[in-house]
Amino acid sequence: MTDSIAVNMRNSPALITGMGAVTAIGQDITAISQSLKKGTSVFSFMTREGRCSDDLFIGAELPALTMPTQFDAYNLSTCSLSAKAALVALQQAWTDARLDTVEPEKIGLIVGGSNVQQRHLNNLRDKRKNAPYFIQPSYALNFMDSDICGICTELFGIRGSAFSLGGASASGQLAVIEAAKAVTSGALDVCVVVGALMDLSYWECHAFSSLGAMGSSRFSDAPTQACRPFDQQRDGFIYGEGCGVLVLERHQHALQRGAHLRGAIPGCAVVMDGNRNPDPSLAGEIAVIQQVLHNSAMTASDIDYINPHGSGSVLGDDTELQALAKTGLRSAPLNATKSLFGHALSAAGCLEIIATLIQMEQGFLHPSLNLDNPIQADFNWVTTTRHETNIKQALSLSYGFGGLNTAVCIIKP
Template sequence: MSRPNSAPRTRVVVTGMGALTPLGATVKETWNAVMRGESGITTLNEDWAADLPVKIAGVLPTDPADLIGRVAARRLDRSQQIAVAASREAWDDAGAPAVEPERLAAVIGSGVGGAATLLDQHDLLRTEGRSRVSPHAVPRLMPNGAAGAVSIMLGARAGAHAPTSACASGAESLVWGSLLIAQGMADVVVAGGTDACIAPISITAFDRIRALSRNDEPERASRPFDRDRDGFVMAEGAGVVVLEREDHARARGARIQAVLAGFGVTADATSPVNPNVDGQVRAINQALAQAELSPRDIEHVNTHATGTPLGDYVEAQAIARAVGTHPAITATKSYTGHLLGAAGAVEAILAILAMQQGIVPRIRNLIRADERIDLDLVQETHRVTSPQAALSSSFGFGGHNVILALTRQ
């Protein structure tokens, strides 16, 4: 498979979208909650959270097992359940396209895979013995488990792939899905990201590197670009889109919701945790070049902006250098929290909806903007506009940078 900047110029379009987030069990519920200015962040009241330094997270309002069925759910990790639910919605939204199984692929990325299963099964082994370990433990904990579950559900035989690039996993899944289509390996790809590991070890580990907000007011904690931001809020969820070769979509009369016009994928090769402005600028430039867009064409950016003091500042520098200060900037983690490996896919969906609806969501909790950031931050009210081209940015520990360039047509 060639690198993104040498991909053939086959047009790849989005024909279906699905999401399960702390704001709702569907794309529509999630978007409507954003429009109402709601937060998906709540207090963790479980006993296991009592002694944690951070007691807030973005938890799903719906049990995914209720969406996919209890029998099916028993064989799947929570992250896989969420991916299956979001994939079903996306597939239905695309009109359940008739496609040969050998021309249909699944690409579902995850930052941590079935880590929740690994933790639960290890506890069972330690406290109750080997006989209590589930025979489904291995397929539930595999990082590729979600891609396999979606492939099985849809009968996708052109491939089942699972990019693992930390918090850029969901966005990178859309990249590789697009490449499968561009290189003639599939006509339709179900692509996205999922993660669900709100647990003592994950919260503690992120807190140890001072990445998490310690704000004890859940709805005010996630505050990208704000002067008083102090870290991100961990959340769970999944976002999935149906990607399709444009001529295939038009031949069946599909509703084309957006075009994945280009993308950039780079690595910093500097630090495993600290972002690098040059790597981000290179990814933006790659995406613009492949999409044949100029910086002035970009009217909206849904930023990665997690709310960490360093990360938001570095990303703002990269946008200003590569695109300029004119695009309307939003940061939807201020509503959802940080969905980890699902973030990039969900935020691409929200960027598409911003173009469709002509509304760029305001950045929640942006009270006093960081004076060092010279960008058009959408702050007090939603911005009514009609962006024809947008970027969605995703970055991950390990130095992963992924930029998606999206256009209306």
């Protein structure tokens, strides 16, 4: 039996008024939009210090980040890649939503993701293993999940509530759901969501690989072909660095200040399987889809587009398609954003909502790379060619280890 949390916002939906992102295929919304339209990916063997040892793992890593000049006076040398990516993406979303006009006490922050700075911490330990008394004092900050909350609230002057929220690979979407609840309840006028970059070290990569969750070396001769959600040759997720930021506002507040409306969230749902293990639950996925449709006052036939979790997991992808079929969503168009970004883990749910918003705004559906032979061919796949279309009502899904299922409906404002 599943435990559930229903989020009904149909009478006063949370409004999305800003977004920003950094991914391996683009470091702002404009660049990411162009890459989505082209169907671009940059998968290769990863080379970051502390991520590869005797084993080589395929993934998509960010190019060097360009930090906003406003941070020049701040010492970022002790900040992790996760923190820097959050600052870059947050600056984009902050400007997009024009948050400088909002009282700092009315703005809150939720960071989706826990234990996201692992590579940074391991590198600090490795460099000081022969002289542990000289470890940087900043380690006492870095190992805590509140570190990214702290630097974001300090540099952007956020004075409302702020906290981090862990939900494994559903963290980003779970944070969006909590932000939507905060603004629709009136607790905050504005809530900023950071889907944090989970900076994997060698230890996590090796463990994921040993677990059978991360893609194997089957495509070591052709790394660009390794990430293939829903394809018959999939054999696990392929990691991708990324960070996404969304700004959610209370409906009345956004309208009063004349905010630019990116999208609206009429309903969300969270369902727990009661299961510590990584295996998916068909019952849980069916339940979360049914609840989000109910909470949004929609039926399956109302959905114009599905952005699925689609990780490339052998069991997970098959289970997800079964859930979509059993909830009447077999005919809705769908593509696989992770085939372009890679699996951004804690940031995935937030980044995939951003990808959904981009497609809704610009009237297209991006290609799905490496979807040569879908495991169920009778779904309405977007494969190697971009589709031009008008999306009015979309469904985004995220699932996380530990039995976590989340769903968000998104509509044009």
